[in-house]
Amino acid sequence: MKFFKKFINTITLIFVMSSKSFAMPDMTNAFYNTSFLNTKSEIIKLNEYEDKILLVFFGYTHCPDICPSTLIDITKSLRELGDDAVEVQPIFISVDYLRDTPERLQKYMEFFDSRIIALTSSEDDLKKISKNFRTTFELVNPSTSNYLVExxxxxxxxxxxxxxxxxxxxxxxxxxxxxxxxxxxx
Incomplete structure (x- = not known):
């Protein structure tokens, strides 16, 4: 009986999430109201890229697996798009506001496609933009030098x-x- 109840709840959740009433996030406010630093320490806002299709990923440079594999997938996709890739702007937003300086991001991004821009921001701005994107992050035991970020x-x-x-x-x-x-x- 418990299995059946879980099954029905799961099916209901899938139905609700896939219905037309489920709205995807509108990023207009987040893009105009949040400032970032790029790898050159320049202050930018995401609306500067509103003339492009955006690929936005939240991660951090010390991530052992998910972040590099996602950035590799973005790199592959840019290659697959060929000439159409000029219409796309991939953006990597670091949620590790303590370690991921513009300089650190610059070194990290050398391993991936140069068209991917990397950004960082303050803890407060990252929390605001994460809320807009309905995403989460948490520094786990940041008092140690090798902490992880969920x-x-x-x-x-x-x-x-x-x-x-x-x-x-x-x-x-x-x-x-x-x-x-x-x-x-x-």
Whole structure:
């Protein structure tokens, strides 16, 4: 009986989440009201990229697995898009506000496609933007030098109107990113 109850609850949740009444986050306010530092220590706001399809991922440079694999998937997708990649701006937002300085982000991003921009911000601004994206992060025992950061691992695909069009869960192949971007371009 417990299994059946869980099954019904799961099916109901899937139905509700997939219905048209479930609205994807509108990022307009978040993009205009949050400031970031890029790898050159320049202050920017995300609305500077509103003329592009955005691929937004939250992570951190000391991440042992999910972040590098997601950035590799983004790199593959940019290659798969070919000339259409000029319409796309991938953005890596670090949620490790203590360690991920612009200089650290610059060194880390050398391992990935140069078209991916990396940003950092204050704890308060990161909490605000995370709330807008309905994502989470938490520094685990930051008093140690090798702490981890628990964080959501979704990739957000945002159209030129700053509306989230798709949230891709960690582990889906780069072809899913490419397919979604191509639909938005057509």
């Amino acid at each position: 964080h959501s691992s979704n990739l957000y695909i945002i159209d030129k109107g700053l509306i989230v069009k798709r949230i891709i869960a960690n582990g889906l192949p780069s072809s899913e990113i490419t397919k979604t971007v191509k639909k938005l371009l057509n």
